Amino acid sequence: xxxxxELVGQQHIITSLQSAVAAAASGEESQEMTHAWVFTxxxxxxxxxxAVAFAAALxxxxxxxxxxxxxxxxxxxGHADVEIIATEGLSIKIDEVRDLLARVSWAPSVGGWRxxxxxxxxxxxxxxxxxxxxxxEEPGTRTVWLLCAPTLHxxxxxxxxxxxxxxLRTPSAADVAAVLARRDGISPAMADFAxxxxxxxxxxxxxxxLDESIRSRRxxxxxxxxxxxxxxxxxxxxxxLVDLAAEEAKAQAEVKDESESTELAQAWGQGATGxxxxxxxxxxxxxLEKEQKSRTTRMIRDSLDGALLDLATLYRDVMMVQSGxxxxxxxxxxxxxISALAQRIAPEATVEKINSIMSARTNLSYNAAPLLTIEALxxxxx
Ligand SMILES: [Zn+2]
Numbered sequence: 586x587x588x589x590x591e592l593v594g595q596q597h598i599i600t601s602l603q604s605a606v607a608a609a610a611s612g613e614e615s616q617e618m619t620h621a622w623v624f625t626x627x628x629x630x631x632x633x634x635x636a637v638a639f640a641a642a643l644x645x646x647x648x649x650x651x652x653x654x655x656x657x658x659x660x661x662x663g664h665a666d667v668e669i670i671a672t673e674g675l676s677i678k679i680d681e682v683r684d685l686l687a688r689v690s691w692a693p694s695v696g697g698w699r700x701x702x703x704x705x706x707x708x709x710x711x712x713x714x715x716x717x718x719x720x721x722e723e724p725g726t727r728t729v730w731l732l733c734a735p736t737l738h739x740x741x742x743x744x745x746x747x748x749x750x751x752x753l754r755t756p757s758a759a760d761v762a763a764v765l766a767r768r769d770g771i772s773p774a775m776a777d778f779a780x781x782x783x784x785x786x787x788x789x790x791x792x793x794x795l796d797e798s799i800r801s802r803r804x805x806x807x808x809x810x811x812x813x814x815x816x817x818x819x820x821x822x823x824x825x826l827v828d829l830a831a832e833e834a835k836a837q838a839e840v841k842d843e844s845e846s847t848e849l850a851q852a853w854g855q856g857a858t859g860x861x862x863x864x865x866x867x868x869x870x871x872x873l874e875k876e877q878k879s880r881t882t883r884m885i886r887d888s889l890d891g892a893l894l895d896l897a898t899l900y901r902d903v904m905m906v907q908s909g910x911x912x913x914x915x916x917x918x919x920x921x922x923i924s925a926l927a928q929r930i931a932p933e934a935t936v937e938k939i940n941s942i943m944s945a946r947t948n949l950s951y952n953a954a955p956l957l958t959i960e961a962l963x964x965x966x967x
Contacts, residue, residue, distance in 0.1 A: 588638040588649040593764050594756030606642045619749050621721045621730040626753025629786025633704045636731040640667045640700035665694045672705040682713040686720050699728045706732035707739030714741045755785035781915050802829050806892050811922045819963035827956050830892050834884035842877045897942045907932045941965040
């Protein structure tokens with residue numbers, strides 16, 4: 586067993602990581618080990634999982650056995666020498682980086698290394714990135730920086746030029762299905778459906794396989810293109826899509842919001858003396874609420890983006906059918922509707938529709954109003 590077992594379809598980077606771990610353990614200067622790394626890969630390919638596994642392997646006395654207390658606490662996010670920075674907001678600001686640098690300036694408590702995993706290095710503001718850069722450049726440090734981002738271009742040039750780059754691949758549907766069956770005990774048929782539908786996004790595949798409400802929401806969304814006949818139906822479909830995306834995001838956000846608010850209020854003494862929070866507590870709570878609001882906005886946008894990607898796979902399947910291929914459809918469950926649509930529209934129109942979906946995604950990423958964007962899209966699809 587090894588901490589790297591959980592990485593799906595990433596054998597090409599595991600080899601580099603293992604030689605880095607071996608070099609780090611030897612204590613000698615070597616090309617294989619360096620202090621700053623960037624892990625990139627499409628959403629769901631497991632870039633932060635890979636970074637955390639590497640962190641565990643660096644502090645584990647046996648190079649990442651996956652079973653010792655160091656490995657297990659590192660992976661669970663509770664090891665004193667492994668700091669995992671997961672951002673919920675839209676950006677990582679300079680104050681957060683300064684706090685982080687103050688925390689990690691101490692020598693490692695247990696092993697030879699202190700490791701920081703930054704899950705969303707693409708959200709560093711420029712000033713935050715510059716503060717971080719100074720720490721990365723510091724010679725002789727025992728801190729290893731593992732930065733994660735969707736692509737190398739999302740990381741500021743000054744930072745990425747100091748880091749070694751590892752690119753994760755999108756795992757194949759078969760790889761994802763196998764891991765769902767093995768790790769989560771999901772039936773092969775369900776694992777296969779979820780792996781195809783989520784196109785190599787392991788986390789999404791897992792949720793889809795395990796949560797009936799997510800499956801039913803997805804199936805409603807996937808039926809929308811077949812309801813499009815005129816402008817009225819396009820507007821109705823747009824409203825449904827935006828509502829469902831918001832519903833999914835809010836359901837996730839509420840759970841987090843509530844536990845955070847309770848925790849913060851308790852930290853400020855609420856409930857302890859029966860007198861409510863200490864001075865400063867309500868200000869802190871207001872700040873938290875502001876952050877939570879920005880997170881919900883982001884989650885709604887992410888959820889809408891996921892729905893659009895799903896819709897794009899539907900038209901991709903239509904294109905497949907139009908080219909005479911029917912055995913590798915992503916949405917095998919809608920095969921009849923897809924075939925009917927393939928008969929009704931010209932292949933060029935299918936390409937145009939996929940392009941419309943992709944431009945809607947781009948517009949949303951530039952903060953375009955969601956409902957307006959989706960209305961325009963649905964009219965283009967109708
Ligand atoms: Zn271990």
